[in-house]
Amino acid sequence: MRIVADENIPGLETWFADLGTITRVPGRNMTRAQLADADILLVRSVTRVDKALLEGTPVRFVGSCTIGTDHLDTVWLEQQGIHWSAAPGCNANSVVEYVFCVLAALDVDWRDRSFGIVGCGNVGGSLQRKLRALGVACKIYDPWLANNPDAAELATVLQQDVICLHAPLVGDGAHPSLHLLDDQALASIKPGAVLISAGRGAVIDNAALSALLAQARPFTCVLDVWDNEPDIDLDLLSRVDLGSPHIAGYSHDGKLAGTHMVREALCRALALPAVQVQAGSTASPRVIGTRETGFAAIRALLLAMYDPRGDDQRLRAAAQAAQAGGPSMASAFDQLRKQYPKRLEFSHYRLEAPHLDASTREQLEILGLK
Numbered sequence: 001m002r003i004v005a006d007e008n009i010p011g012l013e014t015w016f017a018d019l020g021t022i023t024r025v026p027g028r029n030m031t032r033a034q035l036a037d038a039d040i041l042l043v044r045s046v047t048r049v050d051k052a053l054l055e056g057t058p059v060r061f062v063g064s065c066t067i068g069t070d071h072l073d074t075v076w077l078e079q080q081g082i083h084w085s086a087a088p089g090c091n092a093n094s095v096v097e098y099v100f101c102v103l104a105a106l107d108v109d110w111r112d113r114s115f116g117i118v119g120c121g122n123v124g125g126s127l128q129r130k131l132r133a134l135g136v137a138c139k140i141y142d143p144w145l146a147n148n149p150d151a152a153e154l155a156t157v158l159q160q161d162v163i164c165l166h167a168p169l170v171g172d173g174a175h176p177s178l179h180l181l182d183d184q185a186l187a188s189i190k191p192g193a194v195l196i197s198a199g200r201g202a203v204i205d206n207a208a209l210s211a212l213l214a215q216a217r218p219f220t221c222v223l224d225v226w227d228n229e230p231d232i233d234l235d236l237l238s239r240v241d242l243g244s245p246h247i248a249g250y251s252h253d254g255k256l257a258g259t260h261m262v263r264e265a266l267c268r269a270l271a272l273p274a275v276q277v278q279a280g281s282t283a284s285p286r287v288i289g290t291r292e293t294g295f296a297a298i299r300a301l302l303l304a305m306y307d308p309r310g311d312d313q314r315l316r317a318a319a320q321a322a323q324a325g326g327p328s329m330a331s332a333f334d335q336l337r338k339q340y341p342k343r344l345e346f347s348h349y350r351l352e353a354p355h356l357d358a359s360t361r362e363q364l365e366i367l368g369l370k
């Protein structure tokens with residue numbers, strides 16, 4: 001088989017080399033000509049897969065090594081009989097860890113805050129379960145999960161202390177999420193709250209957000225995802241408290257799981273034998289410790305595993321360089337993602353801090369650190 005794949009998909013050799021030849025191309029600018037002989041197309045979120053890209057090509061399977069599917073015209077693919085799959089949940093844990101590390105970086109003790117979660121699937125649901133296990137109050141807005149015990153109206157969710165956006169980008173249908181947080185919704189967020197957006201950028205009206213933040217600093221604002229990526233609004237970046245180049249799901253584990261899941265989906269779709277290679281690192285755990293106690297210990301440990309302020313600094317440095325006539329923001333945004341440092345999930349670490357009390361240990365365990 002001839003496989004054309006986004007060059008930024010890790011693990012291609014491991015999971016696809018046995019199936020045929022692999023041609024790696026930049027995902028952002030993929031062309032129909034590059035697919036003239038392709039049987040299999042493997043993408044990430046930056047490739048729009050639709051009639052314009054695929055019509056007249058022999059592609060019979062499209063795999064996206066991502067959770068999100070808003071870049072795939074799935075209706076058209078199904079009409080053409082082209083199999084497709086994404087990788088549901090592959091990097092959900094990475095996003096949840098990102099949320100807790102953001103709060104640690106902001107020195108927000110989540111144990112005495114209430115949470116609002118918009119979109120309660122693999123990411124939001126996992127966050128909700130961890131918060132519940134930690135005894136933290138939570139309200140969720142998800143129109144497809146009205147029976148969830150924490151279900152509430154969007155207006156109620158936006159009144160919580162920490163608001164986490166994990167809805168997919170949906171443009172139409174009964175519950176579109178495009179600009180779900182418009183100027184009125186944004187204005188309703190209470191002073192002192194923290195807003196974390198890690199689903200898709202356009203779930204927030206970015207122009208309305210920028211205008212609101214320009215007038216005042218009503219709440220702490222953290223954006224991992226942006227409208228019009230990779231050419232993001234530099235004024236908006238200058239106004240948020242933490243910004244990153246769409247990397248919440250970029251743990252090493254999450255990325256590899258995405259590739260592995262697509263290989264499994266391909267086997268099912270084309271009735272190929274299941275692959276034997278398993279995802280996940282076999283490296284020995286990294287030992288971490290702290291001399292702190294209580295929340296200070298939790299905070300120090302989380303930031304030792306992943307500190308989102310590094311991503312923020314790199315993004316702001318790229319914006320400054322772009323404004324000074326250096327590489328454009330769009331190319332810098334993509335470069336930061338391409339060269340993203342290897343980030344391991346908490347489960348790769350082993351805690352050595354015998355002085356910690358049982359309650360602190362239990363909280364760390366709930367967060368995923370053994």
Ligand SMILES: NC(=O)C1=CN([C@@H]2O[C@H](COP(=O)(O)OP(=O)(O)OC[C@H]3O[C@@H](n4cnc5c(N)ncnc54)[C@H](O)[C@@H]3O)[C@@H](O)[C@H]2O)C=CC1
Nearest residue numbers: 068119120121122123144167168175176177198199248249
């Ligand atoms: N920043 C990043 O690096 C990453 C971002 N994502 C984004 O996060 C999204 C969510 O991921 P998962 O939880 O794994 O997806 P999922 O498909 O498991 O869950 C999405 C949930 O959102 C709900 N939903 C749909 N429309 C909604 C609306 N209008 N308002 C509120 N909720 C709505 C659905 O009912 C579902 O329960 C993905 O679609 C993707 O766009 C995912 C991974 C990484």
Ligand SMILES: O=C(O)C(=O)[C@H](O)COP(=O)(O)O
Nearest residue numbers: 044045046066067068249250
């Ligand atoms: O899985 C998703 O959905 C995401 O948002 C990914 O983290 C996006 O990564 P890329 O596909 O844009 O590399």
